[in-house]
Amino acid sequence: MKIVIRAGGIGTRLWPMSRKNNPKQFHSIVGDKTMLRTTYDRVVPILKNKEDVFISVNQDFVQKTLDEIPEISQKQLIVETDTRNTGPAMCLEVCFLEKFCDPNEIIASLPSDDYISNSEAFQSLLESTESFIAEHPDYILTPAIRPEYVDTGYSYFKAGKNLREGQKDAIYKVAGVAEKPNLEFCQTLIDSGVYYCHTGMYLWQLKHIVNLFKTHQKEMYDICTQVANLTIENKLDEAERLYSELEKISIETAITNHTNKIAMSVSNEIGWSDLGKWHIIKKVLKPDETENLIKGDVMVQDAKGNLIYSSVPKKIIVVNDVDDLAVIDTPDVLFISSLKNSAEVKKMVERLKDEGRGEYL
Template sequence: MKIVIRAGGVGSRLWPISRESNPKQFQMITGNKTMIGDTIDRVTPLLKNKSDLFISVNETMKKRLKKNFPKFPIKNIIVEPVSKNTGPAICLESVIAADRFGEEEIVASLPSDDYISDAKAFQELLVLTENFLKDNPEYIVTPGIKPNYPDTGYSYIKSGKNLMKAGDQAIFTVASWVEKPDWDYCKELIASGLFYYHTGIYVWKLKTILGLFQKHQPEMLAACRKMLALSKKKNQTEKVKKIYTGLEKMSIETAITEKTKKIAMSVSNRIGWSDLGKWHIIKDLLPPNNGDNLTRGGVFPFDTTDCLIYGPKNKLIATLGLDDLVIVDTEDALFVCPKERSGEVKKIVEELKKKKEYKKYL
C-alpha cells in the first residue's frame, strides 16, 4: 500500500494561528510535534519503503515542507500549483501514483491534520481495508467514526450491509450520506446508531479511482494527465500551472464519492479520531492545564472557567470573570468568541479576504 498525506489546506478555522504562510499542519497546536509530523509517524509503520509515502502540498507550502522535513525525498512531494480542494488534488495524486507504480496499486489518501489517539488501531484498520480491497477492488473505502456528540460541521455516513469483520473492526456498505446537517437532525442521526462521522480518509485501488474520474470528471482527469506529461519536460511550469488553475474547485465527495454506489465504510471503535479543524474541538479534546482552562503562553485566568486561551510566551494575558470563551492572541491579531461559535471564524477570514488592508493578516 502507498500512502498520500494531503497537506495543501490553509486551516482557516484555526485562524489567527493558522495562516496561508504558516498553516496549522506545520504547527505544534496540540503538543510538541507538528500535525503533519504526527501523521507521518502514524503511517510510517505501514510502509515497506520510504518511497511509498507521498505528501501533497500547494506551491506556497513546498519550501516549508522541505525546511521542516529536509530528508523527505523531493520526488515524493506532489505540488498543487494552486489550491483547488480535494477533487483536483486527489485526481493529480492518483495520476502521479499510477505513473510511478501502476494502476493495480492500492493507495490510502488522508488529511495531514487528524488527531488519532490509538495509532495501532488505525494501522490495523488500514491493513484490514487493504486486504478487503485485494478481494473487492471495485470498492472505494472510507473509515467512519462513531459519533459521540452532534457536530454540524461534519458529514455523516449511514452504515449498510456488513461486508467484512475482524474482531472489533468491520467494513460495511455505505447506505447514504448526509452533508453537514443542522443541529436537530444531527441529534436524530446519532440517536439512530447507524450514522458515523465521515473522516475524509480514503483507500482505493488506483485503477478504480481513475476509472471513476474518467466516468464522472473526464476533463479533470485529462488535465491532470497532461500536467504530468508536461512536468517531465523542461520549462513547462507556467503551462502546468495554467492547466491546474483552470480546473473547477470541488471536493472529492462532489466530484466522485457521492456519485458511486460501490463505496464502503471501515469502522473501528478504538481509533479515537478527531478532526482538529476548530478551536472548540481542541478545547474539548485536550486536558485542561490551567484550572479547568486550556492555555498556552503567558496566561493568568482569574475567576475564569472552561476557556481556551492561546497567547505568545512573551506576553501576559490576564482574564477575569470569563466563561466558555476562545481567546487566541498572536503578534498581529487577536480573536475572541464564544466557544460554541469558534467554527465560524472562517466567516471572518472570508470577509477579511475581501478587504485589501486586511490581507496581510491572512
C-alpha cells in the same frame, strides 16, 4: 500500499494561528511534533519502505516540507499550484501516482491534520482496510468513527450491509449520507446508532479511481494529467494556469456521490479527531481544573471553559469573569469568539480577503 498525506490546505478555521504563509499542518498543536510530522511517523511503520509515502503540498511549502520530513525526496511531493478543494487535489494525486505506480496498487489518501491517540490501532485499521480493497477493488472505502458528540460540521454515513459477515473487522456498505446536518437532525442521526462520522480518509485501487475520474470528471482528469506532468518538469507557472481553471469541489461532489460502491470501516479504538476547529482542539487536549485550555503567558480569574492561545512573547493575557471563549493572540491579530461558534472565523477570513487585507491572511 502507497499512502498520500494531504498537506495542501490552509486551515482557515484555525485562523489566526493557521495562516497562508504558515498553515496548521506545520504547527505543533498536540505534543512537540508538527501535525505533518506526526502523521508521517504514524503511517511509515506499516509500509515496505519510506518511498511509499507521498505528500501533497502547496508549491509555496515544498522546501518547508522537505525540511520537516528530511527522510523524503522531492520526487515524493505532489505539488499543488493552487488551492482547489479535495476534488481537484485528489485527482492530481491520482494522476501523479498513475505515472509511477502499478495500476493495481492500493492507495490510502489521508489528511495531515488528524489527531489519532492510538497509532497501533490506526495501523491495524489501515492494514485491514487495505485487504478489503484487495478483495473488492471496485469499492471505495472510507474509515468512519462512532460520533461522541454533536457536530454539524461533519458528514455522517449510514451503515448498511456488513460486507465482511462473520469476520472480526466489520466493513459496511454505505447506505446513506447526511452532509453537514442541522443541529436537531444531527442529534437524531447520532441517536439512531447507525450513522457514523466521516473522517475524510479514503482507500481505493489506483486503476479503479482513475476510471471513476475518467467517467465522471473527464475534464478534471485531463487537466490534472497535464498539471502532474508540468509539476514534475518544474513548469509551475504553466501548471498553475491550468490548475486554477478547475472548479473548487469536494471529492464527494466529484466522485463518491456518483457511485454506490462505497464501503466504510468502523473503529472506536483509534481515538480520532479532526484538529480543524478550536472547539475540537479543546476537547482533545486536557484543560486545567477550571476547564480552561491555556497556551502562553495567561492569567485567569473567575473564568472557565475558555481556550486561550498566545504566541506573542513578552505579553500577558489577563482573562476575568468570562466563560466558553476562544481567545487567540498572534503578533498581528487578536481573535475573540464564543468557543462553540469559533469555526465561523472562516467567514471573517473571507471578509478580510474581500476587503483587500491580505496581509492578515
